[in-house]
Amino acid sequence: MRSKYIDNTVIGLSIAFVVLIFADFFMAEWVRFIGLQSLARGAVALGLLILWRSGLVSFGHALYFGFGAYAAAMMTLIGYRDAFLLVFVGTAVAGILAFLLGFLLRRYRGIFFALLNLAFSMILYGVIVKTEALGSTDGFSVLTPTFLGYAPKGEAVQTTLFLFTLAFTYIITIGAHLYLKTTLGGMSMAVRENEIRVEYLGYSAERIIHVKYVFSGLVAGFGGAIMAMAIGQVDPDSMANWTVSGEFVFITILSGIGNVAATFIGALVFELIRTYAFEYAPQFWQFILGGSLLAIIMFLPEGIWSLVARLRRPQKAPSP
Amino acid sequence: MTLILEVSDLNKSFGAVIAAQDINVTVHEHEVIGIIGANGAGKTTFINMVTGYLKPTSGQIKFAGRSIVGLKPRDITVLGIARSFQVPQVFASETVFDNLLMVYAIVEESGLGLLAPLYNDQRAERVDAHLIRYKIADYRDANASALPQGIRKLLDIAMAAACKPTLLMLDEPTSGISIDEKFELMDVIMEALRQDKTTVLFIEHDMEIVERYVSRVLAFYQGRIICDAPVAEAMVNPDVREFVIGEEFHRTRTQNDNGAGENNA
Numbered sequence: 001m002r003s004k005y006i007d008n009t010v011i012g013l014s015i016a017f018v019v020l021i022f023a024d025f026f027m028a029e030w031v032r033f034i035g036l037q038s039l040a041r042g043a044v045a046l047g048l049l050i051l052w053r054s055g056l057v058s059f060g061h062a063l064y065f066g067f068g069a070y071a072a073a074m075m076t077l078i079g080y081r082d083a084f085l086l087v088f089v090g091t092a093v094a095g096i097l098a099f100l101l102g103f104l105l106r107r108y109r110g111i112f113f114a115l116l117n118l119a120f121s122m123i124l125y126g127v128i129v130k131t132e133a134l135g136s137t138d139g140f141s142v143l144t145p146t147f148l149g150y151a152p153k154g155e156a157v158q159t160t161l162f163l164f165t166l167a168f169t170y171i172i173t174i175g176a177h178l179y180l181k182t183t184l185g186g187m188s189m190a191v192r193e194n195e196i197r198v199e200y201l202g203y204s205a206e207r208i209i210h211v212k213y214v215f216s217g218l219v220a221g222f223g224g225a226i227m228a229m230a231i232g233q234v235d236p237d238s239m240a241n242w243t244v245s246g247e248f249v250f251i252t253i254l255s256g257i258g259n260v261a262a263t264f265i266g267a268l269v270f271e272l273i274r275t276y277a278f279e280y281a282p283q284f285w286q287f288i289l290g291g292s293l294l295a296i297i298m299f300l301p302e303g304i305w306s307l308v309a310r311l312r313r314p315q316k317a318p319s320p
Numbered sequence: 321m322t323l324i325l326e327v328s329d330l331n332k333s334f335g336a337v338i339a340a341q342d343i344n345v346t347v348h349e350h351e352v353i354g355i356i357g358a359n360g361a362g363k364t365t366f367i368n369m370v371t372g373y374l375k376p377t378s379g380q381i382k383f384a385g386r387s388i389v390g391l392k393p394r395d396i397t398v399l400g401i402a403r404s405f406q407v408p409q410v411f412a413s414e415t416v417f418d419n420l421l422m423v424y425a426i427v428e429e430s431g432l433g434l435l436a437p438l439y440n441d442q443r444a445e446r447v448d449a450h451l452i453r454y455k456i457a458d459y460r461d462a463n464a465s466a467l468p469q470g471i472r473k474l475l476d477i478a479m480a481a482a483c484k485p486t487l488l489m490l491d492e493p494t495s496g497i498s499i500d501e502k503f504e505l506m507d508v509i510m511e512a513l514r515q516d517k518t519t520v521l522f523i524e525h526d527m528e529i530v531e532r533y534v535s536r537v538l539a540f541y542q543g544r545i546i547c548d549a550p551v552a553e554a555m556v557n558p559d560v561r562e563f564v565i566g567e568e569f570h571r572t573r574t575q576n577d578n579g580a581g582e583n584n585a
Contacts, residue, residue, distance in 0.1 A: 005437075179435075181437050181438060181439070182434060182435045182436060182437055182438060183425040183426065183429045183433070183434045183435075183436065183437075183438045184434040184435060185438070186422060186425065186438035187422070187426065189411060189413075189414060189418075189422065190411055190422050190426070193410075193411035193412055193413055193414065194409050194410065194411055194412070196405075196409050197409040197410065197411065197479065198426070199392070199393045199394045199397075200371070200393050200394070200397055200402065200403060200409070200480070201394075201397060201423055201426045201427060201479075201483060202394045202395075202397035202398040202426065202427065202483065203394055203426050204392075204394055
């Protein structure tokens, strides 16, 4: 082992981070917008990946995504518009909600866990739709963010927001990667494979799941807050509806759970497929989206990351 | 010898079925105890109650002087009682090494230590030493789901023993193992556990195994303990012979080449 912390994933992520910083200044506006959305959705998928590693799938993470987005957007309603503050609030409230609901959800597995999440997310959706003050189904617009006093204008807003998002996403992703290598992170496997054994080793499987659940809530809230600022608008159908949860699961399947970097590649591929499908086949874009999911499941059951893993495997020496 | 486990007036019923009735047992340090009894006699129920998986209907279980009734299996494991399972409970999709690495990490770390990397070279060395002691080092990189039954059993027991318990309870360690492999397996386990000075309590159907490895026998019948005696005494106990060993077992009468059973020669 070279180092306890630096490995190929950390190096790869760091290179991608630096490259994207420079690319930010040359990107076409629509590319940057797709990039921003990919980072936001990828962050949510990262949370789902962490849950998935312990065998849990959530069909309701639009709950935390929407909660984070609306919390950030509501801050601008009362006059706060600093991006750091908005992201902090969006992430924190989603994390607190995940912590509280976690006490209930950590007792469920499989389909019950998936659908209980869905149920909670639809409660949030219902509340938003019924609340006139939050614009009901139309939502409301979000003020252009400032960055610690710096108030960019025009294209500079998105350029700065992209850098801002990139930096946070980088930190979160490296953190998630290192976390998965810790004992606590590694216990995902143990919980997925055999909870009885985990209990008889003296550790609570439910506590492990709760930690993961809070993490997934935090990053989903983060993704929601970023999305609210990127689009400049929040509305229930693109923030809190069950279809949004479905997109996150879609991205996670597309990416595979082999590596934290995969979720961002998956999110980008998802955005590209959707954008182009909508552009060239406005009547059939959902058909194309569904078709690509089917193709992934049939030909790459372990997701896009299995392509990378396949490239690397032949060079890997058998472990000593 | 120090008293470590004290079970008194333990009862367990599932509706109308009585699974345990007035169980009174004391276990001292370094004892090796065999639990025998027909299927449904309450042997596994007893282990399940001591390890916290089942809550007794009434009665008291004291471990190292403190009551452990109502504690969860994980709390009891931390206090020092570990168990293995009749059907091995392993992390099936992982290698033997990774199974034990996980076990060592969970056992060794707590609090913030859980955020240290799972793998480190010192821990890997300890795991490899453990694999050698349990004679499963040849299967180090094999997937746990692809192991022969005997090796999977050993892995399951090695995982329980890695908790470094004071008291280890083995639920039928030799079930599903061919006759010629049984003694080999038990030799490996008992030798390793003797080195660790672990107190062992195991369920066993094979009387040859019982006679060879245990010092004391608990015979269960219909939820009660009908005999609690040194092994030689238990083997000639009329109740044990009638309700546990049954008519087909004549070995102690006809041959006594085995040290433990020779008092009736």
